[in-house]
Amino acid sequence: MTDRLITHLRHLDIAVPDYAKQREFYTNLWGLTPVVEEPGLSFLAAEGSPEQYVVRLRQAEDKRLDLIALGAEDRASVDALAQRLATAGVQLVGEPGALQTPGGGYGFRFFDVDGRTVEISCEVQVRAHRRIEEQESIPVKLSHVVINSPNPERTRAFYEQHLDFSLSDTLFHPNLGEAMYFMRCNPQHHSLAIARGPHVSLHHASFEMRGIDEYMRGTGRLLRNDIKKVWGPGRHLAGNNTFSYFLDPHGNTVEYTTELELLDEDTWHPHLYDFTQPEVSDQWGTANPMDEFVAAESFNDPDRGVFVAPPV
Structure with a gap:
């Protein structure tokens, strides 16, 4: 089995011009739960997931993919990945440090080879989640x-x-x-x-x-x-x-x-x-x-x- 430093997918962050319409879709139709909201910014959780949020919506002039977030086991793994990427000439958005998003944690961001922003993090607080019940048609x-x-x-x-x-x-x-x-x-x-x-x-x-x-x-x-x-x-x-x-x-x-x-x-x-x-x-x-x-x-x-x- 491969010994990996990345453990799992955390969340997807997107930006859109019509923020209110996008939020309405992802909450009332798609089935996600708002957990933290600020003007023009919503963090949406899946009820069955321990992740603090699985989608972040942000109001912006242009539609774009803000970032893809991946989880790591611990600080040593985050630091090792940051060092590996920097040594290979990959552009870091910032050095590893405290995250200012719901659940906190420790992580950093970088640009992949196509220029999309990727975040790697650990120590994010686990969200109180629940078992999705039979016939409950919302994302796990x-x-x-x-x-x-x-x-x-x-x-x-x-x-x-x-x-x-x-x-x-x-x-x-x-x-x-x-x-x-x-x-x-x-x-x-x-x-x-x-x-x-x-x-x-x-x-x-x-x-x-x-x-x-x-x-x-x-x-x-x-x-x-x-x-x-x-x-x-x-x-x-x-x-x-x-x-x-x-x-x-x-x-x-x-x-x-x-x-x-x-x-x-x-x-x-x-x-x-x-x-x-x-x-x-x-x-x-x-x-x-x-x-x-x-x-x-x-x-x-x-x-x-x-x-x-x-x-x-």
Whole structure:
């Protein structure tokens, strides 16, 4: 098993112009809970997660991905990662120190090879969370984040070399080549995936539901409220997880999922899956076809936050 300094995915921070509309979507429709709020800033928790928050919303003139936050075991791990990155010439946003976000902790931020801001932290206070009940169709936790890169091979190499992520599986097209790398930092099939896209952007953020029934109830709630569905419901082959993709008010793709595969890392060997085969995209055959519409929505808008650290 790989000896990693990164332990898990913590949260995703996004900025949008219409903050009120975005907050309404993520709380009253998507099912997250506001825990700390300031003017133009909301920290939203998943009721089943010990993380202080899984999404942070910030009001800004431009839509952008503010940062992706990853957890580490302890201060020694945070310091070692900061030293490793700095030695390799990676640009740090700041040196390790006390965090000023809910739950506190110790951490630092840096720019990855594509210019998105990444935060690594430890000692963040655990939030009092609870068991999600049967038929309760709200997220248990943030499952994974998928990012677009015009050079996904380079991005994959960055996360493997500097942060010890491992490749779980790869999607490819017979004519276009490799299109998506599923990357893990623990036994979960993927906490991060890297997709080939025309520009740097957020591909989608995925939220784990309690089970199939809760996943379908959540999917139905979004459909009944006329939220634009991108793809699903269905079940992927890579990761063996269910999927229903929707657009938030600013065009970011968000996913309800459940049953993402847990791997035996000592015996796992990555697969190369041809996603032109229908069962690769959707084992059930219930989702709308993977077509140009699905792909175009997943490309999202070019990220305005490349190599620009968020102000908070």
